[in-house]
Amino acid sequence: MLNRASSFWARLDWITVGVYFLLVFLGWLNIYAAVYDQDHQNIFDISQKYGMQLLWIGASVILIIMIFLVDSRFYAAFPYPIYALVLILLLLVLAFGKEVNGAKSWIDLGLIRLQPAEFAKLSTALALAKFTSTYNFKLLKFRNLLIVGAIMFTPSLLILLQNDTGSALVYSSLILVLYREGLPGWVLVLLAFIVILFILTLLHGVGTVAFIILGLMLLYYYFNARDFRTSLIAFGILLIAYSIPYAFNYFEWFSIPTNLLIIVPFVFASIIFVYFAYRKNINRIYSIVGITLLSLMFILTVDYGFNNVLIQHQRDRINNLLGIEFDPLGAGYNVNQSLIAIGSGGFSGKGYLQGTQTKYDFVPEQSTDFIFCTVGEEWGFLGTSSILLLFTFLLIRILIIAERQKSSFTRIYAYGVASIFFFHLIINVGMTIGLAPVIGIPLPFFSYGGSSLWAFTILLFILLRLDVSRDQLLN
Amino acid sequence: MPVNNQNSDKQWVIGGIFIVLVLIFLIRLFYIQVWDNAYQLTAESNSQRHVTQYPARGLILDRNGKVLVQNQAAYDLMVVPKQVQEFDTLEFCKMLSITNKELKEKLKKAKLYSWYKPSIFLKQVSFEDYATFQEHLFRFPGFFVQTRTLRDYPMPTATHLLGYVGEVSEKQIENNSYYNLGDYIGISGIEKTYEQELRGTKGNKIFLVDVHNRIKGEFRDGDFDIMAIPGYNITTTIDAELQLFGEQLMEYKIGSIVAIEPSTGEILALISAPSYNPAMLVGRARSLNYSHLQNDSLKPLFNRALTAQYPPGSIFKIINGLIGLQGQFINWHTHFTCDKSLVGCHNHPTNDNIEKAIQFSCNPYFFQTYKKIIQQGKDNNRFIDSRYGLTYWRNYVLEFGLGKKLKSDLPNISSGSIPDTTFYDKWYGKERWAFSNIASNSIGQGEVMVVPIQMANLVAIIANKGYYITPHVVKKVGEKTNANPEFLTIHPTSIDTKWFETVQNAMYAVVNEAHGTAGRARIDSIAVCGKTGTVQNPHGEDHSVFIAFAPKDNPQIAIAVYVENSGFGGTWAAPIASLMIEKYINGEISEYNTKYKQQRILDYKPLYVEPSK
Numbered sequence A: 001m002l003n004r005a006s007s008f009w010a011r012l013d014w015i016t017v018g019v020y021f022l023l024v025f026l027g028w029l030n031i032y033a034a035v036y037d038q039d040h041q042n043i044f045d046i047s048q049k050y051g052m053q054l055l056w057i058g059a060s061v062i063l064i065i066m067i068f069l070v071d072s073r074f075y076a077a078f079p080y081p082i083y084a085l086v087l088i089l090l091l092l093v094l095a096f097g098k099e100v101n102g103a104k105s106w107i108d109l110g111l112i113r114l115q116p117a118e119f120a121k122l123s124t125a126l127a128l129a130k131f132t133s134t135y136n137f138k139l140l141k142f143r144n145l146l147i148v149g150a151i152m153f154t155p156s157l158l159i160l161l162q163n164d165t166g167s168a169l170v171y172s173s174l175i176l177v178l179y180r181e182g183l184p185g186w187v188l189v190l191l192a193f194i195v196i197l198f199i200l201t202l203l204h205g206v207g208t209v210a211f212i213i214l215g216l217m218l219l220y221y222y223f224n225a226r227d228f229r230t231s232l233i234a235f236g237i238l239l240i241a242y243s244i245p246y247a248f249n250y251f252e253w254f255s256i257p258t259n260l261l262i263i264v265p266f267v268f269a270s271i272i273f274v275y276f277a278y279r280k281n282i283n284r285i286y287s288i289v290g291i292t293l294l295s296l297m298f299i300l301t302v303d304y305g306f307n308n309v310l311i312q313h314q315r316d317r318i319n320n321l322l323g324i325e326f327d328p329l330g331a332g333y334n335v336n337q338s339l340i341a342i343g344s345g346g347f348s349g350k351g352y353l354q355g356t357q358t359k360y361d362f363v364p365e366q367s368t369d370f371i372f373c374t375v376g377e378e379w380g381f382l383g384t385s386s387i388l389l390l391f392t393f394l395l396i397r398i399l400i401i402a403e404r405q406k407s408s409f410t411r412i413y414a415y416g417v418a419s420i421f422f423f424h425l426i427i428n429v430g431m432t433i434g435l436a437p438v439i440g441i442p443l444p445f446f447s448y449g450g451s452s453l454w455a456f457t458i459l460l461f462i463l464l465r466l467d468v469s470r471d472q473l474l475n
Numbered sequence B: 001m002p003v004n005n006q007n008s009d010k011q012w013v014i015g016g017i018f019i020v021l022v023l024i025f026l027i028r029l030f031y032i033q034v035w036d037n038a039y040q041l042t043a044e045s046n047s048q049r050h051v052t053q054y055p056a057r058g059l060i061l062d063r064n065g066k067v068l069v070q071n072q073a074a075y076d077l078m079v080v081p082k083q084v085q086e087f088d089t090l091e092f093c094k095m096l097s098i099t100n101k102e103l104k105e106k107l108k109k110a111k112l113y114s115w116y117k118p119s120i121f122l123k124q125v126s127f128e129d130y131a132t133f134q135e136h137l138f139r140f141p142g143f144f145v146q147t148r149t150l151r152d153y154p155m156p157t158a159t160h161l162l163g164y165v166g167e168v169s170e171k172q173i174e175n176n177s178y179y180n181l182g183d184y185i186g187i188s189g190i191e192k193t194y195e196q197e198l199r200g201t202k203g204n205k206i207f208l209v210d211v212h213n214r215i216k217g218e219f220r221d222g223d224f225d226i227m228a229i230p231g232y233n234i235t236t237t238i239d240a241e242l243q244l245f246g247e248q249l250m251e252y253k254i255g256s257i258v259a260i261e262p263s264t265g266e267i268l269a270l271i272s273a274p275s276y277n278p279a280m281l282v283g284r285a286r287s288l289n290y291s292h293l294q295n296d297s298l299k300p301l302f303n304r305a306l307t308a309q310y311p312p313g314s315i316f317k318i319i320n321g322l323i324g325l326q327g328q329f330i331n332w333h334t335h336f337t338c339d340k341s342l343v344g345c346h347n348h349p350t351n352d353n354i355e356k357a358i359q360f361s362c363n364p365y366f367f368q369t370y371k372k373i374i375q376q377g378k379d380n381n382r383f384i385d386s387r388y389g390l391t392y393w394r395n396y397v398l399e400f401g402l403g404k405k406l407k408s409d410l411p412n413i414s415s416g417s418i419p420d421t422t423f424y425d426k427w428y429g430k431e432r433w434a435f436s437n438i439a440s441n442s443i444g445q446g447e448v449m450v451v452p453i454q455m456a457n458l459v460a461i462i463a464n465k466g467y468y469i470t471p472h473v474v475k476k477v478g479e480k481t482n483a484n485p486e487f488l489t490i491h492p493t494s495i496d497t498k499w500f501e502t503v504q505n506a507m508y509a510v511v512n513e514a515h516g517t518a519g520r521a522r523i524d525s526i527a528v529c530g531k532t533g534t535v536q537n538p539h540g541e542d543h544s545v546f547i548a549f550a551p552k553d554n555p556q557i558a559i560a561v562y563v564e565n566s567g568f569g570g571t572w573a574a575p576i577a578s579l580m581i582e583k584y585i586n587g588e589i590s591e592y593n594t595k596y597k598q599q600r601i602l603d604y605k606p607l608y609v610e611p612s613k
């Protein structure tokens, strides 16, 4: 008995535990700073957010102990019941949930309010790991792909119905797990390409994106034909093909529908490409032309669908998501204020509790979604880069843990944990510095809130508990 | 070797994605925090001041471009508690004429609201106080002055129509994130209906200020500023001269006047008396004046033209006549004897036809007509027959814009009421009422209730020979014509044009023939058509009512006048209407009419009280 206990502590990954407590501590310091005012300085004052957060942290420690007390085999044995339970909670929340900030995502238990969406990440990661780790599992079988998709996107869909778009998008990060477990790399590239096309089309319009696609096609030609002269000629012809219809519109000789402005030069340029490519015996000419034409159709569909099929409030939501809408009090305003706050921190920051931008008014949601502004303003570049590096360290550490597992269940789960943390980090920090759309998801361990802190704690410590048994086969 | 662990090379790709994205973020952070020092402020002057830019509220103009409502500057003293340092309170209080106690209370209130957000310390400081204070501002860190605009009325007229603005309530702030504590919002009249258009959009300007609260310049050359967008000017349909004239005529009286341009539905004048000066509800004296007005027994805040419900009186005979003609229950030649045993009447020549009956306003004639409409003989049981008749009749009446709220752009319009079968079922019991119970509707004294604006609209329908466009008060928003489809839509009645011509001839006779009831409405140069009404008032003397339109061939104005407790319609309401018509069409009142007609009206002052010594 004594031996087993001592080996537990010996095998526990203390580095991760240390990083965890460091992050939680730093997170609490910043929540304190974000809501600090002279009249309430007692850190245990639970009428204030930092007092409450301290309570959540205390509860997290109890949760950690409970997680450690449970045997590893339990986690490997019961993912499906847990998954089902959380799905039921999500349904309950849809039916009886409490609405906060337009999202119906809370269950009110009187004393505390829980956000089941936060825990759905955990149950999904577990269920995905369980299903994918079955012996001799082949991801690329159609049936398996279908089930994996269902596991991933059922909770996502339910959360979307709660009007919590940000939390619903988190599940897309699990694609990384599938990639690790056998999804070909080109799928990843293709998905990234589609997402980029989609966003660029809405941000910059069909014309610009079509031009970029054609440019890529020419680049492909250049790298394969290694013929600078014909590439230049092709590019020149493309430019002319593009500018003639624009000139027609510009000088108002007669008006041409915008989409025709794009399609005509496109077809024209494709013909030139095929002609040159055929002469040069370039590989895969037709698939390249096919891909560009498909891309064109895709962006035209996106454009048309956005402007003609969607109704105004759906358009507003997508615009908000991309931060396009010009609304002084909308998304753009928040990002400006957030940039000012972070930018004003300078290299070493204004000093703890000395921030003026992040307090009370200028930056909204300063203790939850925009907590990174407080870090930026008070601790400067030193602070922000340290936090980012600390998170990166944690992510890499999780990957190392993942790769040293004997059982693939733990490995897959670990990749799930890493993907979820990564997505939260990138989107949350990205939106405060204007690199990601404002979709309101918390920064792990930093954003105020019990549900989110607990969910991330459980996510991480179940991994650490499984890691203690890394030499066992748990499937 | 772990089982089922192909693809382990992919860990490098995934780790690589993590690291590359974090690197991009680090570069971006380095750029905004270190490289681009526009975001940074010098070590000492590390404070920005966000100043809300209040857009100028749109002006309100009359139909000829005369300004009815404009803006005047006001100065609010603001405070940011966090930035306040020790200062000479004695001098401060003296400068602003407040007590030390007030100072403490106001500061406490501001701190309670927010340590970092500016809040209003003192509202609407006078220009003189502002000028003195501005010079000494640097000695009071944390305080600054914000310019706001208040409403100003160059012509004190059309109070009820224009409405007023006031501070937003906490509930409004909760419901609409646009508004903050201390903002103004339209509370009644046009200010309320067109709040969105008038208010514009607030902006935000960021200044750099040093520790002494002096402005050092713009933050990032104003890149992060948001310009305020001024509100649209609103051009009303009101003729200010006519409106003012009408208000003078109604002085010391209770009642209302509504004048409409029949072809467009544009309201030319809308007067409710007694009224008050719009300037009373502006500035610091507002709340005191408001409660004063609210407690006034004559209810000056109450817009009678839109909300006071009266029985229509004799005027309603026109509608019953039109329905009778259209349904062929009577024709032009129909003659009914003036049988005073049915219902009382006055002495008048015989009703040779419907035109004469309207001209003489014969009660028994319309009693008979209404009886034919209600008891059509569709059923042998007269109770069931009357139900059928009432519904038949009511459908026609609703077409005249009665019994429902006109979809105008003025808030709080009453609907009046036209009784239906349910109404009488509740009153008498189902199938326990017939014509005899509801006969008083025939002469407009029964359960029918109308609002003055509906009466004016009724005249517009007669002037248009059968249709109306919903009366409205806004012609243009900014430079654009009011595009509300309601104000471009023709609402027809299903009564033939020729019957309206009959009514017009009768109304012409009312004013211009020897035995008409409204000789006082005659104007030599204009063909006025009118109809008197006297509304029985259980609480006192009857109300005097008159409706009219003119000129007969090309109607330009349709008008309804109510003067409460002043007896027969021909006595007071008719001459007031004729003066309004003359003023609008001729632009001025003839010398003769000024001397006699107008002076007589001005001398009639039922509400006048000798000032006590």
Ligand SMILES: [Zn+2]
Pocket: B338, B345, B346, B348, B361, B362, B363, B364, B365
């Ligand atoms: Zn008679």
